[in-house]
Amino acid sequence: MKFAVIVFPGSNCDIDLYEALHTVCHADVQYVSHKEKTLAGFDAVMIPGGFSYGDYLRCGAIARFANIMPAIIEFANAGKPVFGTCNGFQILTEAGLLPGALKQNNSLKFVCKTVALEVNNKTMFTAKYQDHEIINLPIAHADGSYYADEEVLNELEENNQIAFRYAKENPNGSLHNIAGITNERGNVLGMMPHPERAVEALLGNEDGLRLFKSILLGSQVTGEMR
Amino acid sequence: MVNVRIFVTYKQSVFDPQGETITEAVHALGHKEVKNVKVGKFFDVEIDQTVKKVEESVKEISEQLLVNFNLETYRYEVMEEA
Amino acid sequence: MVNVRIFVTYKQSVFDPQGETITEAVHALGHKEVKNVKVGKFFDVEIDQTVKKVEESVKEISEQLLVNFNLETYRYEVMEEA
Amino acid sequence: MSTEMTPQEIKEQKPYLDWGLTQKEYEYISEKLLGRLPNYTETGLFSVMWSEHCSYKKSKPALRLFPNKNERVLQGPGEGAGIVDIGDNQAVVFKAESHNHPSAVEPYEGAATGVGGILRDIFSMGARPIASLDSLHFGEINQARTKYLINEVVAGIGGYGNCMGIPTVAGETTFDECYTGNPLVNAMSVGLMDQKDMQKGRAVGVGNAVMYVGAKTGRDGIHGATFASADFADDRETQRSAVQVGDPFMEKLLMEACLELTSAHAEWLVGIQDMGAAGIVSSSCEMASKAKSGMELTLDYVPQRESNMSAYEIMLSESQERMLLCVRKGHEEDVKAIFKDYDLEAVVIGRVTEGHRYLLKHQGKIVTDIPVSSLTDDVLEEPSEQKIPQHIIDAENSSNWKPQIDNPTEVLNRILQQATIASKESFTQTYDSQVRTSTVVGPGSDAGVIRVRGTKKALAMTTDGNGRFVYLNPEIGGKIAVIEACANIISSGGLPLAMTDCLNYGDPNDPEVYWELYQSVKGMTAACNVFNTPVISGNVSLYNENNGKAIFPTPMVGMVGLIKNVAYTIPSFVQAEGDIIYLIGETKADYSGSELQKMLTGNISGSLNDVDLIEISNNMQKLLSAMQQGYVASCHDLSEGGLAVALAETTFKTDLGLSVKMALNSAELFSETPGRFVVTVSPDKKESFEKVMEGNIKEIGQVTKTPQLKMKLSDNEIEVAVEEMQQLWEEAIPCLMKSKD
Numbered sequence A: 001m002k003f004a005v006i007v008f009p010g011s012n013c014d015i016d017l018y019e020a021l022h023t024v025c026h027a028d029v030q031y032v033s034h035k036e037k038t039l040a041g042f043d044a045v046m047i048p049g050g051f052s053y054g055d056y057l058r059c060g061a062i063a064r065f066a067n068i069m070p071a072i073i074e075f076a077n078a079g080k081p082v083f084g085t086c087n088g089f090q091i092l093t094e095a096g097l098l099p100g101a102l103k104q105n106n107s108l109k110f111v112c113k114t115v116a117l118e119v120n121n122k123t124m125f126t127a128k129y130q131d132h133e134i135i136n137l138p139i140a141h142a143d144g145s146y147y148a149d150e151e152v153l154n155e156l157e158e159n160n161q162i163a164f165r166y167a168k169e170n171p172n173g174s175l176h177n178i179a180g181i182t183n184e185r186g187n188v189l190g191m192m193p194h195p196e197r198a199v200e201a202l203l204g205n206e207d208g209l210r211l212f213k214s215i216l217l218g219s220q221v222t223g224e225m226r
Numbered sequence B, C: 001m002v003n004v005r006i007f008v009t010y011k012q013s014v015f016d017p018q019g020e021t022i023t024e025a026v027h028a029l030g031h032k033e034v035k036n037v038k039v040g041k042f043f044d045v046e047i048d049q050t051v052k053k054v055e056e057s058v059k060e061i062s063e064q065l066l067v068n069f070n071l072e073t074y075r076y077e078v079m080e081e082a
Numbered sequence D: 001m002s003t004e005m006t007p008q009e010i011k012e013q014k015p016y017l018d019w020g021l022t023q024k025e026y027e028y029i030s031e032k033l034l035g036r037l038p039n040y041t042e043t044g045l046f047s048v049m050w051s052e053h054c055s056y057k058k059s060k061p062a063l064r065l066f067p068n069k070n071e072r073v074l075q076g077p078g079e080g081a082g083i084v085d086i087g088d089n090q091a092v093v094f095k096a097e098s099h100n101h102p103s104a105v106e107p108y109e110g111a112a113t114g115v116g117g118i119l120r121d122i123f124s125m126g127a128r129p130i131a132s133l134d135s136l137h138f139g140e141i142n143q144a145r146t147k148y149l150i151n152e153v154v155a156g157i158g159g160y161g162n163c164m165g166i167p168t169v170a171g172e173t174t175f176d177e178c179y180t181g182n183p184l185v186n187a188m189s190v191g192l193m194d195q196k197d198m199q200k201g202r203a204v205g206v207g208n209a210v211m212y213v214g215a216k217t218g219r220d221g222i223h224g225a226t227f228a229s230a231d232f233a234d235d236r237e238t239q240r241s242a243v244q245v246g247d248p249f250m251e252k253l254l255m256e257a258c259l260e261l262t263s264a265h266a267e268w269l270v271g272i273q274d275m276g277a278a279g280i281v282s283s284s285c286e287m288a289s290k291a292k293s294g295m296e297l298t299l300d301y302v303p304q305r306e307s308n309m310s311a312y313e314i315m316l317s318e319s320q321e322r323m324l325l326c327v328r329k330g331h332e333e334d335v336k337a338i339f340k341d342y343d344l345e346a347v348v349i350g351r352v353t354e355g356h357r358y359l360l361k362h363q364g365k366i367v368t369d370i371p372v373s374s375l376t377d378d379v380l381e382e383p384s385e386q387k388i389p390q391h392i393i394d395a396e397n398s399s400n401w402k403p404q405i406d407n408p409t410e411v412l413n414r415i416l417q418q419a420t421i422a423s424k425e426s427f428t429q430t431y432d433s434q435v436r437t438s439t440v441v442g443p444g445s446d447a448g449v450i451r452v453r454g455t456k457k458a459l460a461m462t463t464d465g466n467g468r469f470v471y472l473n474p475e476i477g478g479k480i481a482v483i484e485a486c487a488n489i490i491s492s493g494g495l496p497l498a499m500t501d502c503l504n505y506g507d508p509n510d511p512e513v514y515w516e517l518y519q520s521v522k523g524m525t526a527a528c529n530v531f532n533t534p535v536i537s538g539n540v541s542l543y544n545e546n547n548g549k550a551i552f553p554t555p556m557v558g559m560v561g562l563i564k565n566v567a568y569t570i571p572s573f574v575q576a577e578g579d580i581i582y583l584i585g586e587t588k589a590d591y592s593g594s595e596l597q598k599m600l601t602g603n604i605s606g607s608l609n610d611v612d613l614i615e616i617s618n619n620m621q622k623l624l625s626a627m628q629q630g631y632v633a634s635c636h637d638l639s640e641g642g643l644a645v646a647l648a649e650t651t652f653k654t655d656l657g658l659s660v661k662m663a664l665n666s667a668e669l670f671s672e673t674p675g676r677f678v679v680t681v682s683p684d685k686k687e688s689f690e691k692v693m694e695g696n697i698k699e700i701g702q703v704t705k706t707p708q709l710k711m712k713l714s715d716n717e718i719e720v721a722v723e724e725m726q727q728l729w730e731e732a733i734p735c736l737m738k739s740k741d
């Protein structure tokens, strides 16, 4: 299974995703520049955190027009796994691959800390977790307050699209305590927390590891990703 | 050249934490006569209308880029012809 | 009650990386007819003018809170009497 | 563009006095260096290049005291940043920079551009920045303006570093009235490099290109470098603003492009330097001066953001996110292509020339024609007068304050809520401390620790300064600043390698201030020599005053240490029930300048006891050796608030408690004798640990399962729930920041 880590101008967690996959999971992974137009040969797309284009308009709003985006949209529409964390989540919502939007935190401040999350294991990204398991993952964002209108929220609930919810405290004002969602088909996941920051005991937390293992497992089980 | 100001605001239903915080700060300063602060942003653009109709330009850049319809709405004003 | 809109903008000479980046994005979208995007913010406030003169209120809250004179200037418009 | 004064008019109207040049200097330049009157542009160049910020003309005699070499130092002061060998052909690069004055005027942008500037210093050496630190000193949190400054400064540091993707992993924040109108905002950055990628800011080789890369030049920050000596005009009403605005997105692109150039195409590059204070002029003439070359620049080629900029404005502008490169002739297009790939412009603005002339052309005219060295090397060094401040003489002749403590529990609870001691989490949580996924220890411990990928190594880093001690006795205070930095590195399991500094003082023309500067450097030097921590880079910030009164003399020490094996990174929190607690170092009656004194008397006063550097160094070496052999479970050094606060802190965020018994009395519990540590050791390592330490340690108690702090003192007892103390400590600053005044 071959992973693409997309690099936008201003991406800065690209190395983190790359290292989590390469060094920790021993997966086949390659950086792909925002200038590329194709994702041929890749089996999963990973959109990193950071500040694409400085986040000088809304977060992710400019990145959505990058050269690579049509290929990502096509990739997603083909049912292949697309994962976005933090700025990656924001880009996925701006690009319309995920519903809703991410607003400025209610505190109006950037917040970097570890938060408790409740996992829904019925997605291809979370299969290796227990259902309703409480895990801890770091967050680091200023604009992570998930918003969608009532109708969308209801759909997310009904379709089991809410992959992660803030469990103890809601750090940003997200509606329904949403920390991460998938698309309806379940092959696109966006989340504010950073699983790639939690894959090594040395850094104090391995709760994110199973997310990457789940993606790797998915390709083994279905075998359809190639 | 036409100067246009495009106003972008949160939709009514969307909670505006900034407005709330500023309202509190205004009251803390003793300005109880100020009731309800709402924050918005605007974009001033110059448009060369020989190339494209002004409304068309404004509509396109707003809807593609400047505004996120999940949260926001917009309005614009033609300011002056430069 | 009077509704006032306070516009805050960067001073002319202040470097505005945000405006610059958005202008480039607009051009990348093919809108070459759009020349120069500048970003500003506005505050809509309701003022109870029985308590204090409107100008006085606006001036005070702008200068104390809403505007950073190192970088910004402001203007305001009385929108309507509510 | 207004018409510029002629050389004769300059001589008569003396605008240079406002720009920071003295009459004597002006005459020396005209008569001795040039043999003619300098024109407008030239006068501007001299006034910025001869400012303290660029020339260090006042502080140089003191700075010469610092040791700057040892077996590991690869690059000492004089380049963008210093470089130290860490083995495996790798090196660590670091430097600190102050942005006090810009932050006092415009706190968000001042702090943000401070971070931006120090990051450029690091990547201009060919190193990738891996972590940032800060050192912040504010007035007491009791005025709206101070709260505004704090919020904005902290937001600015986070705003820039977070966007760049460089984790901010450690720092310090203290509060004292003397910093009210003049906060200290010091930023430090640490980079990592392969030694083969080392770069220098040099412009050698006649015909090689001088290339400008990065943001366009505007009129921002003109005279920023000399701004320290001149008052900032109130420009509320005008449309003009000299404030620099940071563009971290631009800097991120610039960093990636520069690192690609230095790591993959070093053969195209002759030299690289960032444009910091005094923009193009300082970077270009320093590059020429270090290489003993001449340089010719055509200013029309400089990318400009505003129209009608004069030569003076172009040269003095302090627009951010710009770099100057010297590129081997024939590779200009190659270099342009690299920058183009990041959507950045690289422009040839001049050439290296034969001889030693600094020649600037603008709009077809020669606007400057002077020897390069006249700007960089010929600066008139002024011997400064020194005088011992009266308060120090008085203190020597009177007895020191001694605390009387009847209820140590209450004092402990109160001291944990003092802003300087209380948790800084509400600030540090707004910094991304984890990006780049190498942060082994983030804010909230003794030192930040960053692992070096692909090796077993890690780097420990800290910033420390304590203006109170330096105020009471600059020489001893200087020693203590270095001790504290070393202690924080050692506590984490690191070997202190070298240090950087920001020397923050008042007006050096005041003989008392100059004496403080000189004496404190002397004290720091003594400590550096004992600890083998040479000073490899640094920065001086003078004229820091609050209502006409100098701040406490506040040298900030930034230090980096090497952890040989990251597995032996030592936490500062207790680890397991039953572990034995030791106190290392003698506790003396050190109350002058302590947090206890400030809390109980509202003031600091008295004289300091000298420190035994050799003994402290011996203890540290033994402790480090015990750590490296795996005998130490946790370690925390003692600083503000003394043993009482240190013990309390070791239990926070754990579910454990402590039970200690010692011969100290309630007052001694809060004494701030430097160079002490609390260490916990698992019972099975007790013997080995004690053997390595060879005495000079005291066993004082045990880690307990019950989350309580129990202390039996010679005159009293303390018993508090950890949770209760932790809450007071955590909520103090958020509470102060919210309170209305």
Ligand SMILES: Nc1ncnc2c1ncn2[C@@H]1O[C@H](COP(=O)(O)OP(=O)(O)O)[C@@H](O)[C@H]1O
Residues within 6 Å of the ligand: D133, D134, D135, D136, D168, D169, D170, D171, D172, D173, D420, D421, D424, D427, D428, D442, D443, D444, D445, D446, D447, D448, D464, D488, D639, D640
């Ligand atoms: N401005 C800041 N930025 C980053 N970290 C900070 C800042 N202020 C304090 N800290 C962190 O808070 C903790 C306590 O700081 P301090 O009391 O100065 O520690 P010490 O006494 O060990 O030097 C340290 O981990 C320090 O790194």
Ligand SMILES: [Mg+2]
Residues within 6 Å of the ligand: D445, D446, D447, D487, D488, D491, D636, D637, D638, D639
């Ligand atoms: Mg410490």
